[in-house]
Amino acid sequence: MADESSVLTADEIGSVKELSDPDPLKPEQIEAARKETQAKDVRVGLGGSAARVISVALPASSYLAANHQAQAYSNYCGPATARMTLLHQGVNVSQATVAARVGITPGNGGTSWGAMLSTLNAYTGGQYAGTFLAYSPSAADKASYKARLKVDIATNKDSIAGNVWEVAGGPHLPGHPNREIFHWVNIRGYKNSGAYSQVQDPATSVWSGVPAQSPVSSDSLVTMMGGRGYQW
Template sequence: MVLGVTGAAVLLGAQPAFAGGPPTSSPAGGAAPAATTDAFRSAARSVSAVTGPERSLVVGVPTLTADQQASVAAKDAAVARVLASSRRAGAARLAGARSEADDPLPSHRSIKAVKQKAQSRSYWCGPATLQMLALADGAKISQKTAAKRLKTTSSGTNWYSGAGNYPMERALERYSDGFDYTPQNLAYTPSDADVATFRDRLVADIAVQRQGIAGNAVEVRNGPHLNGHPNRTIYHWVAVRGYDDDGDTTRYADSVAGSSISWAAPVPRYNEIDTDKIVTIFGARGYVW
């Protein structure tokens, strides 16, 4: 698979529970042993690693079609040009040359049109994420419509449904007013290069394209978690809506906040998190950018 970054996808056919699902067990089915985060994430590969009905599955081995690969290459080339121009503009500013046509990209920016929406059902974080991003593009859709478009079931919204079909990619393109969304598979433990690539794409998408990113999180017991999430195995979609610190910090909206999920109370509607941390959390699934 040609993805434009190192760390080819190693994705799983059976994975952790979705946000709002019933309590899950530890990866070993009992008390969590003293082990590294990678060991916990690896343990979550097993179907027996979680309990409860909510498992958002990957159907087959995620791959990109030739058209998707071409899209990745073209978009990454555009990102590289934008960032190179921004660096040149920054250097010129430091040298005392000012040109309104060559402003460097801002160190922080958010898409304020991406408004947080609470998910209507415990397994509708995918539809809520699609709704948030679609509304920012002017498409007024309900979560019920979003769920139908994503083919969401009580097991959640699939990351991959086989034959090059990434449901979130197709749905976002339906409502994006022509923006070419592309899925990015991530290894179970993303590399430094994966983090750098996400950071560059994040800055370009938010600051230049004014388009959000849909991230598919894999949180495992004793591993990294999104803000306010409990220490259990959770699968979850979030709407990435901005960045700070030149992309070292990622801003996102979380549909758990304000929902009927039992642990929703401490979850903020709008969040900031280290970019390397959120990319790790997206590991084993990925993001649609």
């Protein structure tokens, strides 16, 4: 499971991120994400509040097929995550193809928020919405994530691309070193009614202790995605 031994509080983690963000999302990106999320909430039956109880009962646990992909290069977490996410949609696209599309080469560059979202939508006919999270996500943000996670996995049969930003002293994904890390992961399931997210981490080829599959506390995962977010 995720490293829960964070020495920083959630607010402290948020402050660190806000003061050090090397590539903050632009206001227009944040506003676009808000509108996309609101529209998708309505489209999938969550109405104006994703945290509310939906009319269709969802199972306590649900998983899509395991299809882990190790990232081909140290900076290819984005292409590997896109490949896993698209495979759940029945789309088989290589890491090399995604890398060319998002504009990175081996050892150079990282997959931006906008590049990932445009790639997922290009191959799925615009099915994905980007949900931006504040540097210090609220309890409502965590509840909304869990509601969307359950609907996406159990009903839509779609997985999620999570844009993680770990900081020294904060929670980390299993096997990750205790330092600042910008990373993409695939989220393919949940258990305990969304309390835990099943994460596929492409960094198995980067750090030897990283497991391909891990149940991660959803609350911790949302904290790690603060300042970025998830695409579902």
